[in-house]
């Protein structure tokens with residue numbers, strides 16, 4: 251069955267790139283509504299923005315969506331990952347700024363808020379997207395692909411020069427609460443030199459290595475407290491991919507493989523998938539299939555203690 255929240259959940263925090271204070275309310279919505287944002291600070295224009303792959307703007311640093319009136323919402327990926335990972339299919343998100351708050355740089359606070367509030371099943375089956383044949387996209391040495399599989403599977407590989415990051419590979423089946431247990435608390439990361447360059451260009455103004463990002467400098471972790479997992483960077487890249495893939499509008503039944511992939515490449519992968527009618531189909535989930543989707547079997551007690 252489709253699911254939504256039992257009641258409103260409020261999050262307040264800082265926009266990573268704008269540095270602005272943001273207040274956001276995630277609200278229950280009816281079956282088949284999907285995920286939509288509403289900018290409550292926008293007057294005199296259409297303020298509703300669908301969380302959908304075809305309205306994603308191409309950006310390197312975050313995932314941003316835009317409606318026909320030019321109204322945008324940015325840095326939506328960690329919130330989208332939390333919704334996907336908790337199995338929430340329908341929600342209206344009211345927000346008073348152009349960027350989702352970064353919280354601690356992971357999806358843990360969103361997950362905690364959703365599970366504390368509670369999730370209710372709705373009277374309609376989940377419609378999933380079944381991958382029927384392999385599709386892939388490449389850019390330089392980065393690659394992303396979707397191949398047929400029974401369930402939603404994910405594999406990711408990263409390769410950074412910084413010794414503290416290096417090469418990391420992880421694979422996961424996204425069912426039985428695995429997103430909450432294994433991915434949800436892994437924080438966004440960057441290099442010290444990137445922080446300085448971004449801030450000189452007016453980006454990452456809300457970034458703070460003590461609060462919302464893991465900052466690496468060569469073989470050192472600059473952020474106090476160190477890492478939450480030895481392979482926290484690859485886990486975070488998977489968290490991002492879970493959020494970006496949820497912009498498909500439904501859970502995907504298939505295997506995602508990412509090699510050095512990022513937000514824009516994962517979006518290009520969805521565009522490539524949907525451009526080929528033979529590459530996918532909708533499939534109404536039986537109870538047995540629904541029990542293996544991301545979000546099925548999530549329990550509050552499984553949120554990692556570190557977060």
Ligand SMILES: [Zn+2]
Nearest residue numbers: 327438486490
């Ligand atoms: Zn991220």
